[in-house]
Amino acid sequence: MKLKNWKKMAAVSAIALSVAAYGTGAFAAAVQSGDPNTVNVTATVENTINVTVVDMDFGQIGAMGHGTDTATMTLAPDDTLTDDSDPQASLVADPTSTPAAANITVAAFQNTILYVDYQNIVDLVNGGETLVLDNIVDNLDAPTTGVGGTAGGWTSGGGSSTGDATTDGGGALVFDIGASISTTTAVTGAYTDGAFAGTFEVVVSY
Numbered sequence: 001m002k003l004k005n006w007k008k009m010a011a012v013s014a015i016a017l018s019v020a021a022y023g024t025g026a027f028a029a030a031v032q033s034g035d036p037n038t039v040n041v042t043a044t045v046e047n048t049i050n051v052t053v054v055d056m057d058f059g060q061i062g063a064m065g066h067g068t069d070t071a072t073m074t075l076a077p078d079d080t081l082t083d084d085s086d087p088q089a090s091l092v093a094d095p096t097s098t099p100a101a102a103n104i105t106v107a108a109f110q111n112t113i114l115y116v117d118y119q120n121i122v123d124l125v126n127g128g129e130t131l132v133l134d135n136i137v138d139n140l141d142a143p144t145t146g147v148g149g150t151a152g153g154w155t156s157g158g159g160s161s162t163g164d165a166t167t168d169g170g171g172a173l174v175f176d177i178g179a180s181i182s183t184t185t186a187v188t189g190a191y192t193d194g195a196f197a198g199t200f201e202v203v204v205s206y
Helices: 003-032
Strands: 050-054 061-065 072-075 090-093 102-107 115-126 129-138 172-182 197-205
Touching: 050 197, 072 090, 102 197, 115 172, 129 197, 172 197
Parallel strands: none
Antiparallel strands: 050 102, 061 090, 072 172, 102 172, 115 129, 115 197, 129 172
């Protein structure tokens, strides 16, 4: 073999060896490199609470006031209406009327305890006459120690609840609210015909 041709073969072999070595080195670098690689981390927070309210209605009633006596009518969360037929002051239901407790439907995070607060109670009024709104009560299970409130109506402020006070697997919580109304000593005799209207607020929170 001529020296010139041997030198060409040696040069080609060296080039091939260099390519093979470079390829092996690049693969090792991709696996063993100490360069940092970024991992993205995400979370989507969804704390929205949607509340649908069906209003409370005591229905059609008869109301009689007295200067020294008051009468109280109670609407339970199960729509049961208890009237007060005292011979002096009285609140009596019309038997043909259909009273209805308020209904609350909540859509929130699933399997989660919710706290309920009732606030800003405004008496029912018609002109200058008043029926006092009081004793807001629901059919949620009674809370455990640490949560305020009475007669099933309960407020946020610590502790935990049981049963109906926790959203289901779909995030739903449904409950009903009753209340009582009372005459005042400011009205003597029959109350004026017409619609008496009042309000209260229900606040649902985590």
